[in-house]
Amino acid sequence: MPQYITLLLDCPAVIAAIFAAGIGGTFQYGFSISVMTSPSAFIKELVNVTCLKRYDVALEQWQLSLIWSFMVSIYCVGGLLGGIMAGSLLSRFGRKRCLLLNNFVAITGAVLMICSQTAMSFEMIMVGRLLYGINSGLGLSAQTLYLVECAPKRLRGMVGVTVGSFISLGKFGGQLLGISELLGTHERWPWLLGFNGFTALVQLSTLPFLPESPSFLLLDKGDRPACEKALRRLWGNKDHSMKVEEMLQEKVALQRVRSRSVLELIQDKTMRWQNITIFVVFGALQLCGINAVYFYSFDVFRAAGIQPHQLRYAALGTGLCELCTSLACFMIIEKAGKITLLSRGYIGMAVTLILLTITLYLQTHISWMPYCSMVLIFIFIFFFASGPAGASAPLPGEILTQSYKTAGYTIACSLNWSGLFVLGMIFPILVEKLDYFCFLIFLFFCTVCGLFVRFNVPETKNRTALEIAVEFKRMHSDSERSQINKSTEQNLNTIDTYNTKL
Incomplete structure (x- = not known):
């Protein structure tokens, strides 16, 4: 590991690129996910007061809940739009320019957030959340592709995992700034929601100096x-x-080969296993149960005796755990390998979910069982942050060749945002019907993804996309041989020739 740190320190511009791209990239994604929890009561109050003054209507509880749910979930709609647009924009304008232009979307959203309370308009928050979603959807693809392509091959895994590290940093930042001692107050919550604009300004002032x-x-x-x-x-x-x-x-x-579309990528039989890998990994990323574990953490902390006014600080502990583990993953990924961390992470999460379901079932019967549940929550977050959180995002840029990269990221981001939206819509129903047994559904996705990655995806460490394509072909040659036509074989022979020259 010291040799990789030395190699990274020998490239200070790459380190600068990590921070400049991250603070205006996936930091925004993580921050926007966690920031709505703290000011939720103040935002609902704004919705009630606005409707009362504007329409002379006092909202019922179900109406308020419906507006709040739409306000939260519209972020996913924006993220899906941003992810869909990312492919064509990245190919047309380049990675760096897309990141720079994307900041103006975040700044516009931040201005709407900051002015919403003064203007007595909760609609401004909705539009701001939509713009934040577009910013995050585009930034997730642009930052990942930019860093993977800027990093030396030997450091590609280490640099790629910083994408997940900035997501964790954003989540923790939203939790930290949301406490009442900072911006989580009745007077300052619009500035909390508008904080994305300040991080966008940081990227605008630093990224232009990088290539x-x-x-x-x-x-x-x-x-x-x-x-x-x-x-x-x-x-x-x-x-x-x-x-x-x-x-x-x-x-x-x-x-x-020109830059290929999403449909062409899906239809290309030589890319079949790369496509399946993207669908499985990014489908499981949102359906692995991490959001459910965060949701149940408050009930577990209460059962463990933590006072209601101290729950926000316990929540800070979960965010800090994810951040620290993500940083540790940054240190070990070049030695362990991205695919190894992915498979071990999901299998570890699956085992933890089984134990967590058992302890939650027994916590009303055994007095010390809530403490076991609390420990298991931190273990689950540890497994998530040490593998899936950091190793998933850069994967399409590593297993796909240049002509397919933007299409691959479009598919990956669409899956990510669709999964987040679907989970947000059905999770309350799952909790109502199944309670903590809903973890058994997430257990299925963790197990399937962990086993699939373990036996069907080659290690990407220190390999080019062409070398990885050859390894995919070798691993699945028996099942693919009968379906590959003559022209496809000729293309793969070209890749083999190139690989021998290396």
């Missing part, structure tokens, strides 16, 4: 001098001709 993705400059724009200049700025004034030649070899292998 565009070298891969985008060479493979999409065909600008070799700009690519070499970007590599020197990112990796130091060394001879990077081998890296350029490696990317050129990929360009030669794919020279007749």
Whole structure:
């Protein structure tokens, strides 16, 4: 591990790119997920007062709940829109420019949030949440692709996991700023919701000093001098001709292949197992039960004797646990491997869910059982943050070749946001009907994903996308051979030839 830290320290521009891209990228995603919990009572009060003054109508509880649910879930709609638009925008404008332009969406949303209380308009919060969702959906793809393409191959896993680290940092930031000692008050909550605008300004003031993705400059724009200049700025004034030649070899292998659409990616039989991997991993990311565990944590903490006014600080503990584990994952991922962490993480989560279901069932019968449940909650968060949280986001950029990357991220982000929206809509029903036995549903997804990744996905560490494509072919050659036509075989032989040259 020290050698990887040394390699990263030798690339200060890559470190700067991690922070500049992250603070205006997936930090926004994590922050927007957690920030609505603290000011919920104040926002509902604004909705009631607005309707009373504007329409002379006092809302019933179910009406207020409906408006609140829409206000929360519209963020997922915006995220889905941003994820769908990401592919074409990233291919057209580039990774860095998309990140920069995306900040103006967040700033517009932040202005609406800050002015909502003064204007007595909860609709401004809805529009702001929609804009935040678009910003997060686009930023999730743009940041991940930008960092994976800017990082040296040996550091790609370590740099890619920072995407998850900034999500965890955003969640913890939303929890921390939401306490009453900071911005979680009746007077200051609009500034809490508008904090995304300040982080967007930070990215706007730092990211312009960093170069565009070298891969985008060479493979999409065909600008070799700009690519070499970007590599020197990112990796130091060394001879990077081998890296350029490696990317050129990929360009030669794919020279007749334009940037592909989502439909073309799905229909390409040579990409079948890469597609299945994306569907399984990103489907499980939202259906693994992490949101359910956070939801039940308050009941567990109450049963363990924590006073109601101290629950917010206990919630800070869960966010801090995820953040610290994500940082630890950053330190070990190059040694352990991304696929290993993914499979172990999901299997560990599945085992923990079984034990958590048992302890929740017994906590009304045995006095010390709530403490076991509390420990299991932190263990579950540990397994999630040590694998799926950090290793999932960069995966499409590693297992897909350049022509398919943007389409792959469009699929991945669409699955992520759709899963988050569906879970938000059906989770209250699951809790009402099944109570803590709803964990058994999440147990299924954790088990399936963990076993699938373990036996069907090759390790991506220190491999190019073309090498990974060959490894997918080798692992599944028996099932694929009868379905690959002659032209497809010729394309794969081209990849094999390139791989031997490396």
